[in-house]
Amino acid sequence: MSSTVLLTIAMLSVLGLLAAVILYFVAQKFKVVEDxxxxxxxxxxxxxxxxxxxxxxxxxxxxxxxxxxxxxxxxxxxxxxxxxxxxxxxxDRQAVAIEPEVAVVRCNGTPDNAARTSYYDGAMSCRIAHSLYGGTTGCHYGCLGCGDCVLACKFDAMYMDPVTELPVILDDKCVACGACVKACPRSIIELRKRNRKDRKIYVSCVNKDKGGPARKACKVACIGCGKCVKVCPYDAITMENNLAFIDSYKCKLCRKCVPECPTLAILEIGFPVKEQKPAEPAKAETN
Amino acid sequence: MFKTFPKGGIHPPENKLTADKPTVILPVPKQVTVPVSQHIGAPATPVVEKGAAVLAGQVIAEAKGFVSTNIHSPVSGKVSKIDTVVDTTGYKQTAVIIDVEGDEWVTTVDRSTALEKEITLTREEIIERCRQCGLVGMGGATFPTHIKLTVPAGKSCDQVIINGVECEPFLTSDHRLMLERGAEVLTGATIIMKALGVERAVVGIEANKPDAISHLTELAREFRGITVQPLKVKYPQGGEKQLIKACTGREVPSGGLPIDVGVVVQNVGTAFAVYEAVQKNKPLVERVVTVAGKSVTNPGNFLVRIGTPVTALIEAAGGMPDDTGKVVNGGPMMGKALAITEVPVTKGTSGILLFPAVAARRAEVLPCIRCGKCSSACAMGLEPWLISVLSEKGMWDQAEKEKITDCMECGACTYTCPAKRPLLDYIRLGKSTVIRMAREKITK
CATH class of the missing domain: 1.10.15 (3-methyladenine DNA Glycosylase II; Chain A, domain 3)
Known part of the structure; x- marks a missing residue:
């Protein structure tokens, strides 16, 4: 009886050894060298x-x-x-200083500002609404309000405001991955430089129509008057297709453009409520 | 005797409220807005300037490229401006806006209603005339007719099918056209046969239009090679592939065109437009539009000039009912809701339907219960529940494998879904994405 046990052990040992040798050579042969x-x-x-x-x-x-x-x-x-x-x-390389960014929704078409002219009851998807028609307001550029960007956000940094019907970005959670930028069929969301205390100055509009139709569609639309371009001391504002754009990397947050805008399309966010003296422009944080 | 297609199909309530209403000619409005893109393909280029005097029938925008057509002035008057306007698609596009003055036509157009049966033009001349006159498919797809009349090299055509199915509920414009201008429609069919060099044409008409079937059968005796094929009532029989299967038993292969099985399908409206273009030299500047709805006081079929505002049509039908919740351009199944009614009638506008808010609102969307109703309703043999989910989840490769591009967007799946899922919305999104991706692959 004991010989059977011994024989079994011996057989298994030999088989195991054989397998180990084969496996060793195979592993050597098909070795993947990875850094x-x-x-x-x-x-x-x-x-x-x-x-x-x-x-x-x-x-x-x-x-x-x-x-x-x-x-x-x-x-x-x-x-x-x-x-x-x-x-x-x-x-073992030199790190490159990279400016932190934050996503910004460039539309202020709340029901108060942009009167709703129709009602959308198709599938709740901006991409579908966008492929069907111009949208529930007279503005064919603004937010459709179905929340594709919120679904795309993996960091819980966005939600749809039920009152304004616009997406809201939580600055402290946003990591500027750009998923919402890609999800938006109308390219409303933009990645901008993150400033000290999350201060922001931006044109909250993407309407490229001429002044008349743009204003008719939305009270706070950029009408392309160009006043902000003239007043900006840093050449940060450009005008293209009846739409002003503030380059967040050139902007020094001096806020001179904000009171110039006749339609209040330029928003200032994160600044103290009381007007500061215009002589001390807040210096941008370079991190 | 009554034929139909075998796969899928549904029976929505017919609601042909205006079937017995003779076509009314609507007076020319004070101002017309003529979009330069009323067809599939490249938009036409405006060739008139602001302030220019135009005559009805004059070319105001020229075709740009092969898949494109000319746009003619539907009225006489002065070009008020060339501007961007919202059209029936819901998007902004360039349009020529004309202030109407009198009703002067280009002298080459024969405006008499006398029937002209003798075809004097040759094949090439017919196709050229269709191109010049800006003809497009009147069934709704608005594909330029001259391209359909040109048989591509290597393909052969042995039969023409004239589509008089009008399977969409409510719509009756084709029905009225067959009853009132039947001889012209059949002459148009003969012209199409000549252009394609075929001997046989079948007019497919559904059984819910017995008067049109008997009228055209009677008339067809005097036309060589034309027969009338009565069809069982089933939506979407007006789809090209379904109609070919029903009339001839041939099946268009996946991704193929009717010409692959030797057939060309033309709508009765197109046949009539071909007749007018070839025999009367009249460009496509007017069409019959059905205006209907359950609470519309005076629903009817109206012959209107292209560019007439939809509001004028609604006025003619007794004004917009108070309970209106949705205005649809086209039929209730495939038509598209209008965001605003200040849009012009285009070559593809077959109907304007006014639905009460109660009936128009979509119900709450519930989860799919895998009942399979959509699969049995699909006339193309697809699985709508699957491809809509694939599209919702962005699985485009899989959707392509499931033949999402074969979908003709008839809406039968969404209609049958007991969970009220917006199947077609997602399928349409997937279809356009898959087609775009395939195109990008080719250009790469």
Missing amino acids: PRIDLVNEALPGANCGGCGYTGCRAFAEALVKSTSFEGLNCPVGGADTMGKVALIL
Whole structure:
């Protein structure tokens, strides 16, 4: 009886050894050499797989980072400077200073401002509404209000305001991954430079119509009068297709343009309620 | 004797309220708005300037490219301005706005109503005339007619089908046209046969129009090669592929065109327009529009000039009822709701329907219960529940495999869905996305 047991053990040992030898050689033959730094970089990334960097996920971005020679055009908007600093440490490279950004909804077409001319009761999707017609207001550029951007946000940084019927972005949660920008069929949402105390000055309108029709459709539409362009001391405002645009990287938040706008299309957010002296423009934070 | 297509189909209430209302000619409005894009393909380019005097029938915008047609002035008067306006699609586009002065026509147009049966033009001349006169498919798709009349190299055509099905509820403009101008429609069919070089034409008419069937059968005896085919009532029989299957038994392959099985389908409205263009040299500047709805006081069929505001049509039908909740351009199944009524009638406007708010509102959307009603209703043999979900989730590759592009957007699935799911909305989104992606792939 004991010989059967011994024989079994011996047989299994021999088989196991044989398998181990085969597996060893196979593993040598089909070995995939991977840069160990990819794993390290992947560890350092946030792991949200949001695609904000332009790659399919954090792993793909880590591979791209390791493969690249400089950080030119590579940035993790979620992790920001912190994460990129860590990555730079792993890869032993110089980190590039990157401005943090925040998403901004450039439409103020609330029911009060833009009168509703029709009622949409199709499928609740901006893309579908956009493919069907101009929208529930007279403005064919503004927010459709079905919330595709809110669905696209992976960081819980957006919600639809039931009163204004517009999406709201929570600045403290927004990581500027750009998912909402891609989801919006009307390109209303824009990534802008994040300023100190989340202060913002922007033209809250994307209507490219001439002044008359734009104003008729919405009380707070940009009518393309050009007053703000003239008053801006930093050449931050440009006028194209009857629409003013404030470059957030040139804007020094001096707020000279805000009172100039006849339709109140330029919004200032995050500033103290009391008017400050115009002599001290708030200096932009460079981080 | 009554034929139909085998797969799918539904029976919505017919509601042909205006079937016995003779066509009324609507007076020319004070001002018309003529969009430069009333067809599938490239928009035409305006060739008149502000302040120019135009005659009815004069070209005001020229075709740009092959898939495009000319646009003619439907009235005489002065060009008030060339501006962007909202049209029936709900989007802004360029239009020529003309202030009407009198009703002077271009002298080459024969405006008499005498029947002209002798066809003197050759094949090429007929196709050229259709192009010059800006003819498009009048069934609603507005595809330029001259392209359909040109058989592509390598293909052959042996039969013409004239589409007199009008399977959409409420609409009766084709029905009235067949009753009132039957001989002209059949002459138009003969012209189409000549242009395509075929000997046989079938006029498909659904059984709910017995007067049109008997009238055209009677008339067809005097036309060589034309027969009338009565069809069972079933939506969407007016779809090209369904009509071909019903009339000839041939099946157009997936992704193919009717010409692949040797058939060309033309609407009765188009046949009439071909007759007017070829025999009377009259461009496409007017059409019959059905205005109907349950609470409309004076529903009817109106012959209007292109560019007439929809509001004028609604006025003619007794004004907008107080309970109106939705105004639809086209039939209730495939038509599109209008966001505003200040839009012009275009070449593709077959009907203006006014629905009470109670009937028009969509019901609350509930989860799919996998009952399969949509699959059995689909005349193309697709699985609407599946492709709509694939589209909702953005799974475009899978949607393409499930033949989303074969959908003709008839809306039968949404109509039958007991959970009131907006199936077609999502399928349409998926279809346009898949087509766009395929195009991008080709250009890459």
